[in-house]
Amino acid sequence: MVTTPALIGLDWGSTSLRAWLVAPDGAVLEERKSDQGASTLSGHGAFVAAFDDVAGAWRAAHAGLPVLACGMVGSTHGWLDVPYVRCPAGAAALAAGLRRPGTGDGAASASSSISASAPYIVPGVLFDDTSLPPDVMRGEETQVVGALHLHGTLGASSCVVLPGTHSKWTQVCGERIVRFATHMTGELYAVLRQHSVLGRLMPDDAPVDPDAFVQGVDAARDHGELGLPHQIFAARSLGVTGRLPHEMLADYLSGLLIGHELRAGLQWRAMAGLGSQPLALVGAPNLCARYQVALHRFERPADLVLDNTAPAGLLALARAAGLLPIDT
Template sequence: MTTSLIGLDWGSTHLRAYRYDAQGEVEEKRAFAHGIRRLPEGGFAEAFAQAVQHWPDVPVLACGMVGSRNGWREVPYLDTPTSVDRLAGALARLETPGGRRVHLVPGLRDPQRPDVMRGEETQVAGALAATPSIGQRGCLLLPGTHSKWVSLRDGAVTGFATVMTGELYGVLLQHSILGAQLPESGDDEQAFHGGVVCARDSGAAGALSRVFSARALMLDGVLPPSSVADYLSGLLIGDELRIALAAGWADPLTPTRMVGEGALCERYLKAAAIFGIDIDAAPDNTTALGLWRIAAAAGLVSPLAAA
């Protein structure tokens, strides 16, 4: 089939390239370690040339940190509320040394918190394309190093919040007394469950008041050293869910959909079940789907192709 679009998911540590046919299906995918922090000799231009080598000269749409202050070209954030159409209308353009034109997706800013995202807005667009109904009144959870909780109303992102769960987990294990000289984790489901329950029951004090329990339980012989990491994982993910309920980001009346894949998302689903939060998993191709959806709204692909 005829290639109609090239999409780039260009983050801090990775670069993924998608070649789409005329119906928006990904015909070919490439992956490189050329994130904006790991560029090859020749910089952005060389990384781009490798990503699209031998692919047709068609419109290129890129999302992620490539449009950040340290990226190829900075694209200003759009304040919420923001719809997919508004994102599509604010694309920035740059010309590559090879003569190709690249369109860059802006990130989003929630001025009320304040908070920012860059790259996740394209995942949101993909989730909305896959399940339009959640855009009327829904919540998206994007787990990761910096988890995002995104509020959706009438097809637009009305606000979002970042919780640094993954980064805090890494800091505690690598740079605190809690993780000092621990053996390799044994993937202890019971320890993870115990951490989630501890966070759930921490009340107004929150899990920060319970973090040191990981060491106390180990010294008491209740928690094996190899299970400390799983306990801390449950404690921090559990506290993120506790915060989401307390802040009203998630509630029994608002559908919540999780965007992501892999073992981390499985942990969030297990923790959500302990809290009684009903979370559905979105398809794992939301970024690719979001790039196509934004390109269609921007007129980078023909109306027939976008149908």
């Protein structure tokens, strides 16, 4: 039986673009990828061309199908700078904040006269309680909406962790994102590996070493009070002194950085009295597997591990915006 798609969904990041043809139940019927990320493009025409390149055939075959995009495509260096929605932010608020390039103020409406060459763009989320510096996300909010759509038990109260270049620790309450904290773990690893003295001892072709990763996690868990700036130097000193083979140093550094993120993230939850909340990991399976190993070392394994939930989130937002029938 052939399933009729309900939506074209895009996760348009800074360096890459993923597109899905999404079924009414949120299942992905087809997927396409492109390296035409938002930061590689400039001007309306370039974004239209990239959009048509990845999704043009689908649009031609399924005329009138709604298209939603999340991610950095809605940032200041994207197709359209879509204003952030402030916490607390749920599906209704995000749907109300959808904007579409080429429509004057960009306001989204199922009945308005809109440019056929552009998708609806999902707003990011801003957390700013004035007591600390503000925090922002673009793209992860859609994955959180998708996780809640797929697993309703997370909606009442949960912590959704999204590992990545900029990991997000997100507190959900009453189906809404009420606060979150960003950890630049993945980007910090890449910078240290590629542009610091630490990377000079790390061979590019070293195999994955689970034991070295666990040693790094345990160092953060047991001695994190010494401070990350001090502890990361061990990724060099252990190699210089021969305490760790050079092939193990990259995974040791990865474990150390993720361990510090978990140490801070779990304390962040505990300080708010939320340590008993369900904890869900959402993201690429190989990266979530690393976080699951690290969480076990902290004796707090994840209650749920999910792959990419952006397609389900985009579908839920399309319904909330009235772009799809509720029962589609």
